[in-house]
Ligand SMILES: Nc1ncnc2c1ncn2[C@@H]1O[C@H](COP(=O)(O)OP(=O)(O)O)[C@@H](O)[C@H]1O
């Protein structure tokens with residue numbers, strides 16, 4: 001019983017800390033906090049797809065799609081901020097369903113390759129249509145909330161909170177049974193009545209929506225982006241590695257992974273300015289070989305948090 | 307240059323480049339077909355070999371093309387070690403883990419190269435780099451021609467090995483019917499090792515070629531993984547034999563798009579990805595989930 | 597009345613004709629036995645019936661409706677339940693959750709969330725697994741895994757139950773327990789197709805038996821007729837000879 005309470009104490013402390021963080025720190029840490037939260041959204045969104053046994057490289061594509069759609073509707077069509085976000089989400093849903101419809105019939109490896117191709121095609125399109133997207137020069141938008149980082153922090157915290165709520169709902173409702181069954185044996189799941197295609201499509205779309213939101217937030221927050229950044233594979237890589245490091249198929253895992261990895265990355269960036277991404281490769285390899293359940297899994301082995 | 311010559315030049319350029327694609331892709335196809343393992347780090351071996359080629363030439367004046375037998379042997383061993391240490395542990399662990407692991411290795415090697423060699427593009431000038439032979443007003447780069455010939459020799463060699471030798475028959479048996487092969491006493495472990503050795507060895511030869519006609523930089527390998535995937539997907543995953551024509555299609559269509567579309571070199575990147583998407587969707591639907 | 601009718605069903609894998617022009621129908625309420633040597637195509641037939649594999653040719657009618665191209669979950673909702681020859685428990689879920697998932701997703705009428713637990717427990721009670729409901733499949737014995745397969749199928753409230761070698765590898769006493777269970781399931785009005793190698797079970801349960809060989813129907817009839825048929829004996833012996841080579 002005592003252990004049971006400790007878990008809630010930790011969660012409560014984390015929430016309070018996340019809430020007061022921007023008010024007790026300076027600009028640099030605020031900025032770092034914002035990026036960490038954004039990556040937590042991405043990692044969680046990657047996990048949404050992973051729960052349906054989908055290794056997706058499309059997150060890079062949806063992140064960039066979100067960034068560009070939101071920035072362009074804001075700039076060229078004069079949409080207010082929230083509408084530009086909504087437009088990005090709407091387009092993402094359409095694209096995700098279309099892409100999912102085409103690719104979800106493919107089994108694991110083929111799906112991964114197809115999503116990789118999708119992200120790269122979007123990159124080329126962004127580069128090759130300079131009249132619309134600004135081409136390699138990229139796009140600039142006015143800074144979010146007039147550069148007030150506290151507000152930006154609240155916005156991205158809100159998006160993360162939404163993702164967490166969705167994630168917890170998926171974990172607690174009967175859907176988690178369906179996902180877990182599909183991972184073990186999709187055939188058995190489908191003859192027991194699980195509409196596997198629909199759940200794959202749903203989790204893929206859901207995960208696309210949150211990558212898109214992260215991208216839309218990113219472009220307004222940093223005020224400028226170029227195709228090589230918004231459609232950088234690094235984004236997909238980071239979300240994947242954070243989820244694997246923290247622990248797949250959980251809510252706390254990806255969030256924890258994002259925090260830990262962002263801290264490590266920040267440290268590495270100072271020591272090795274070029275090639276700090278090496279840590280992502282190392283963690284991915286080590287995580288797969290030695291930590292199949294991620295940090296959350298380690299934590300479960302230490303009985304006290306159970 | 308006449309329209310006909312332009313067309314001919316584009317065609318020849320496409321054919322000349324497709325040799326490297328075929329070499330890079332056949333390794334990927336071999337690993338996938340035999341070991342049922344998709345190696346997303348395949349291109350990084352190519353990249354490492356390209357750096358090695360540049361190092362050999364600039365430090366010791368050794369011609370990369372002449373060094374291919376040595377490099378192939380070296381990378382064959384590297385491939386075998388790679389199999390033993392990293393591939394084998396995840397072979398039974400499911401597709402998701404394989405993809406993530408090899409992708410992790412790919413990121414690791416890219417950034418290792420970035421740390422060791424920096425992000426700058428490196429080239430060397432072998433004496434014949436800019437030499438060309440002309441027929442009917444169409445230029446054949448001597449280096450590219452040599453490379454295409456070497457690719458053909460290697461690929462034909464691979465097919466002969468697969469068709470005629472004991473090892474080759476074992477490899478084909480394991481790729482077609484793993485259980486049956488085990489029943490007739492074929493050591494699948496050894497076959498996997500050899501297949502991955504050859505795959506990595508071929509990647510290294512393609513890398514040496516890159517060092518002559520192209521360049522080395524940390525990301526060059528991943529590009530070839532992606533192009534290799536496009537070829538392999540078009541040929542049918544795991545189909546070593548379809549690789550040649552698929553490489554030709556890729557090389558020629560890239561070359562034509564580069565020549566005839568406005569700002570075409572930029573679009574050629576999208577083309578091979580559309581080939582992947584199209585090829586996958588047409589070819590491989592989820593048939594059975596049992 | 598016919599509950600299931602298949603006409604000229606065909607399925608090949610490369611050069612192997614796993615199911616080759618098979619036709620038969622099943623009466624509502626009966627227990628139909630399907631026997632045949634290994635590789636005869638029995639499991640493939642089940643895969644075609646529940647929609648896990650697309651078929652090459654033929655037609656499947658269930659309760660008067662053409663279900664030939666329906667996806668597996670829809671067939672499940674219509675009332676086709678099955679077990680797998682090689683048990684496929686969801687290893688991340690407890691025994692109770694393994695059944696609950698079938699209860700939640702497998703019924704055409706939604707089972708309300710708050711009754712799922714009770715509903716699943718009742719089914720586990722029926723097959724005799726209630727005391728193990730909180731265990732994970734990794735801790736179950738072979739007979740228990742088979743019972744779990746049956747329990748999951750039952751939780752989808754099937755009208756037709758396809759049982760693929762549920763007795764394989766069990767001791768005689770364990771067989772009797774499952775035999776009684778199948779009889780009890782059938783009395784409740786569930787039609788059963790039973791693929792089985794244990795002949796005693798086929799004899800005791802099935803009114804009608806179909807013998808398959810090389811994907812085709814070799815013969816059909818009551819157990820005594822079929823067991824005495826020369827062709828059937830040859831089919832089994834013939835396979836054994838080739839197997840011994
Ligand atoms: N997924 C599959 N891929 C290829 N061949 C298969 C597959 N499933 C079954 N077969 C082949 O089809 C034939 C029938 O198999 P199966 O239906 O399992 O027979 P049974 O259940 O009667 O023992 C066998 O020759 C088997 O090798």
Ligand SMILES: [Mg+2]
Nearest residue numbers: 638639640681
């Ligand atoms: Mg069988």
